[in-house]
Amino acid sequence: MNAIELKGLIKEYPGFRLGSLDLALPSGSIMGLVGENGAGKSTTIKLIMNAIKRDAGSVSVLGVDNQSRAFSGIKEDIGVVLDEAYYPEVLNSRDVGCVMAKTYRHWEPDTYENYLQRFGLPQDKAFRDYSRGMKMKLAIAVALSHQAKLLILDEATSGLDPMVRDEILDIFNEYTRQEDRSILLSSHIVSDLEKICDYIAFLHKGQLLLCEEKDRLLEEYALVRLSRERLADLPENSVVGVESDPYGVRALVRRDMVPHDLPLEHTNLEDIILFLAKGGTQE
Amino acid sequence: MKGLLFKDWKTLLKQMKVMLAITTLLACVPGTYLSAFALFYAAMMPITALAYDERAKWDELAAMMPYSVKEIVGSKYVLGLLLVLPVLALSVLSRLIVHSTPIAGENTMAMLITACLSLILMSINLPFMFHLGVEKGRLIYILLTCAFIVAGVNFAGKLADMANDIEVAMVTTVPLILLAVAAVALLLSYFISVRVYRARRG
Incomplete structure (x- = not known):
């Protein structure tokens, strides 16, 4: 089964056209989505999550059409990390944990606590006082703490120092050791993608120039x-x-x-x- | 929706601790005007919560979570009700306990009328805020609130002129009519906000 399958996906804005995109992320693998700024990576991710309306084509995530009613339930199985962690600035990591516990049915407080400790994130410090690295680590801790079968990461490692990036890439590798877990990772940093990805998709000016196995x-x-x-x-x-x-x-x-x-x-x-x-x- | 409500409540509590405490205090103080202020202030809180969401770009994250548009929009209406109703209950109870005001008395009904008016104002404002965003919609929000207050004062004046027995009207027909209007306004406003929010997402 494919974790993500895009067929003839098109989204048009004034002055920009994305697609038509045909892409498949096989279950259990990691795909890197690479492209310059404005190539359409974030738009593709929003279309995959049905956060914006597509103009044509179809999107299937974990075997479910993303415009069907069932997709709302499927979102429970998807961990998303955006280019910034958009939590209210006055909340701390404990509050964020409480919000997520009331959001995700399979929320694992112990796993979350473990990640907070592993990342060295304080529980009482307000989110606004976090560094960018800490904010991204918090978002990653959330994404990894509700038994997600698919991780979608939009520039999750950009702006982080090489040590932190390496640590996070190791965690992603660890995550995909279970066969049914997949990752779609968009990034500018091609060396990161080369390190962990099985597949590479290259978006350029809204067009998919290639989507192939990295080794090939x-x-x-x-x-x-x-x-x-x-x-x-x-x-x-x-x-x-x-x-x-x-x-x-x-x-x-x-x-x-x-x-x-x-x-x-x-x-x-x-x-x-x-x-x-x-x-x-x-x- | 519980997660969304918890997030809004925690954010408001941390940002506006003092104002929430003052609102609670005003709700208990005798005098219709102070309680009315507390009620209108409580009805403004969903817009304040929207402003914090906007600042954090929370909507972008919420779109990725297992929340429907109806839940995201509906949570702001529920938040408004969850704040206005306790303030109303607090002002009525304080009058009942401390000042022995009868439950069906004019003062108590005035509180109910004010609560209905505050919810109607919230119903008018929220679709605009969902459409424009709180930052851009600030001017419209102020204009709408002023227009609503002017219209309300005029209406109350005419009502007083028309009815010889205004005391009777205050405890019978007016609260009932306003309760119905508030319920319809909330429902209509919610459906409009859902459509507006969907269109804004693109």
Whole structure:
């Protein structure tokens, strides 16, 4: 079963069109949703949660259409962390726990307490006095404390220092050890996604440029340094993106389409994303 | 909805402890005007709670939680009722116990009328606040409240002129009519707010 399935999803605003998106997050896996600011990541997440109306297409979450009556119950099984933790500033973590206990049927106060301790979050300090890292940790503690089967995280690690990010990524990894648990994680920080994701979806200007298994992507693409003349000899469609410098060109190519004698360099997710976003030849 | 109500109550309690204590005190003090102030103040609290939600961008988070639009909107109306009704009960009881005012007396009924008026005012204001937001809707809120008070004073004056036996009207027909009007206004307002809130979400 797919934890999330989008088919022909479209949302239009004046001056911006998202989609049509076709995407599936298999149950038990982690998908990274990457894209520049304004690419449509947050809009996609809002559409998945039915927080805004779609213009076309369908969205199924944990096997349920998100516009059906049953989806309200399914929301119990979804933990969401937005780019900021939007709790009233006068509440403290204990109050937030009480609100959530009255919100989620499967709320686990002990799990919540454990996360508060693990993250070093004080129980009596008002939310307004928290640092950004503490606020995000509180939101993550909430999302992990009601037996959610799906975590949806919108830029949950951005603005955090590398130590905290690493700690949180470990927790996400720990969370998906149970087979039926999945994560959709949107982020600018491609290195974070490379660390933990099984699948990568790349949104660019509202369009889904790719949605593939991370390992397959890294196997499929490679970097080459060559002269402009040699580049012109490469088969059509084998070159995904080109970057020029005074010494020649650097190109992202499809491994299986280029001659075997061409010296290929290993690439990483960040390069793939950048080359795909830039497309054609860059000076 | 319990979670939403708890969140609003905790937020109001922490932000406005002193004002809530003064409201409780005013509800117990003899004199219709002070109790009327307490009742109108209690009916304003849902708008204050909305303002705190707006500041925290709580709506964005609530949309991700297992709450329907009806629950999110309805919680503000329930909050209003949960604050106005105890203030009304407190003012009536204090009169009954401390001043031995009869339950069907003019003073007690004046409290009931004021409570109904405060709920009607809340019903008029809330859809605008859901539509515009409290920050943008502040001016409309002030204008509507002033218009409501002016209309109320004029209406009361005309009523006094028309009825020779105003004391009788005060304890019989007027409270009943206003109770019905308040109930209808609350229901209508709630349905409008739900539509407005849905449209605003986009």
